[in-house]
Amino acid sequence: MSKVLFISQNGDLLPLAERVELEGHGVTLHICNSFYTSRGRGNVKARSATSVGLLQEENVVNQKNIEDLLQKVSPDICVTDGGMGRVGEVVRRMGVQTWGSDRWSELVFGEYERNLLKSINVKPLPQPTPGDASFGVGAFSDGDILYNPFLAVTEVGLQNKGVGVQGDGGVCVQALHAGHPLLKELYKLEEVIKRVSYKGMLLLSSHLEVGFSLPLFACMYELTKGKLLDVLKGRKDDVTKEWASATRISLPPFPIPSDIRYVKHVSVVKGAAKHIWFVDASNSDIGICDGNVGWVSARGGEQEKEEFTPLREARRRTLRTITNMKNENDLKELQYRTDVGVRSAQILATYE
Numbered sequence: 001m002s003k004v005l006f007i008s009q010n011g012d013l014l015p016l017a018e019r020v021e022l023e024g025h026g027v028t029l030h031i032c033n034s035f036y037t038s039r040g041r042g043n044v045k046a047r048s049a050t051s052v053g054l055l056q057e058e059n060v061v062n063q064k065n066i067e068d069l070l071q072k073v074s075p076d077i078c079v080t081d082g083g084m085g086r087v088g089e090v091v092r093r094m095g096v097q098t099w100g101s102d103r104w105s106e107l108v109f110g111e112y113e114r115n116l117l118k119s120i121n122v123k124p125l126p127q128p129t130p131g132d133a134s135f136g137v138g139a140f141s142d143g144d145i146l147y148n149p150f151l152a153v154t155e156v157g158l159q160n161k162g163v164g165v166q167g168d169g170g171v172c173v174q175a176l177h178a179g180h181p182l183l184k185e186l187y188k189l190e191e192v193i194k195r196v197s198y199k200g201m202l203l204l205s206s207h208l209e210v211g212f213s214l215p216l217f218a219c220m221y222e223l224t225k226g227k228l229l230d231v232l233k234g235r236k237d238d239v240t241k242e243w244a245s246a247t248r249i250s251l252p253p254f255p256i257p258s259d260i261r262y263v264k265h266v267s268v269v270k271g272a273a274k275h276i277w278f279v280d281a282s283n284s285d286i287g288i289c290d291g292n293v294g295w296v297s298a299r300g301g302e303q304e305k306e307e308f309t310p311l312r313e314a315r316r317r318t319l320r321t322i323t324n325m326k327n328e329n330d331l332k333e334l335q336y337r338t339d340v341g342v343r344s345a346q347i348l349a350t351y352e
Contacts, residue, residue: 001025002229005075007032007091009083012214015277015294016079019221020229022274028073032084061086070094077232081212082106097199099232104196105210113208122188124206128347132162135347136205137182138216140231143197146190148231149176149183150223152203152216153344158248158255160339165255170247170340172311173219182351215246218277218297226274243300243310245344246277247318249325250335254291266293266329272321293334296321300341311341 003026006013011031021027066087077097080088085106092098108116117124128135134154139146155170157163176183186204201216203209221228222244251266268276277295298321300314319338326334 002076002233003074004028004229005030005069005073005078005096007078007080007084007087009081012212012279013079013081015214015279016217016228019226019274023227023229025229028075030069032087061090063090066090067094070096077229079212079232085211097233099199101200101211102198104198105200108208108210116192117208120188120191122185122204122208124208125182125185125204127206128350130162132157133343133347134205135351136203136209137176137180137186138201138203139183139186140201141193141198143199144190144194146187146193146202147178148220149178149180149186150174150216150220151176151180151182151348152205152219153347154205154215155337155340155343158250158335158337160337162343167255168215168248169337170245171215171219172243172245172314172341172344173216173223174241174243175223214277214279215248215295215297218246218295219244221274222297222299243314244297245300245311245314245318245340246295246297247322247336247340248295249293249322251291251293251331252333252335254335266325266331266334269321269324269328272324275317275321276325296325296336309345311345315339315341 001024004017004020006017006027006029008014008029008031014029017027017029070091075096077099078088078091080091080098080100080102082101083106085101085103088098088101089103092102125135125137133156136152136154137149138152139149151174153172154168155162155172156166156168158165158167158169162169186202189202189204189208198210200211201213203213203216217228220231223242224231266278275297277297279292279294296318298314298317300310300312300317318340322334322336326332
């Protein structure tokens with residue numbers, strides 16, 4: 001059994017922490033932002049550790065509080081998400097294996113990212129038109145090499161056919177063989193990975209994304225059949241051609257912030273808990289909640305017969321879970337896309 005410390009800015013690591021705990025490991029979740037707390041009275045039970053500040057004003061790291069937290073937990077591995085790069089860097093320097101966001105990963109955007117790709121001659125992948133989706137390839141990094149590569153299509157609109165506010169309405173992922181030709185540009189990043197010893201996830205599309213992505217994790221959880229900690233530790237699996245998808249679920253007034261008192265809570269659907277990824281953090285001082293419930297994931301299997309479509313199967317399973325969630329919670333107003341995978345299939349046909 002391993003002891004895992006999850007350090008999250010606003011609580012997005014909670015569903016990942018719960019699943020690692022179900023694998024039989026010791027888990028501590030620390031929500032770093034002292035203005036946020038796990039709701040713990042609707043979606044999931046409270047899991048937050050004492051919210052001592054790891055960051056002071058202007059994002060200055062509070063090293064003593066980090067040392068106290070590490071001494072209390074004694075973790076074998078620490079997982080950090082977006083915004084926690086400075087904390088992750090300090091934890092790593094203290095000798096704890098750290099996965100996710102670090103100081104370098106949070107520099108990878110804008111001009112630095114463009115110059116980085118240019119310096120190692122990495123060409124961003126051509127993107128589909130119209131711009132209702134993005135196409136990319138990604139992998140995990142152990143600080144030396146990339147492993148468990150995958151292909152990802154993100155359907156960016158929150159409404160069917162990609163219309164409405166752009167906010168990643170759904171993600172479709174397929175595990176790739178290590179020698180797949182689409183990975184050529186991604187593998188060029190290994191020389192940078194070795195130099196900075198980055199451990200985490202990368203995704204190359206029209207640009208490079210480095211760090212933590214909950215919907216991608218949800219899909220990888222489906223593809224690894226629930227053995228995420230082994231992947232975080234660097235397990236290199238023989239990949240299959242299976243597909244998985246993750247569909248965002250939300251409640252009005254999302255994506256407009258509102259008073260948390262007027263946003264309903266959603267309970268776990270019996271028998272489907274492993275496929276529901278609740279985002280369970282709210283601003284307790286101001287009482288703000290955006291109604292973003294989380295994600296529903298599903299695995300679609302492999303392409304075995306011409307009449308069998310993995311993405312269609314993943315969509316069928318997803319809609320079954322969401323329908324059960326609506327019925328059990330009397331939530332007619334639950335917002336989600338019913339066509340996640342349709343646009344992805346069209347895009348993938350052009351790359352075959």
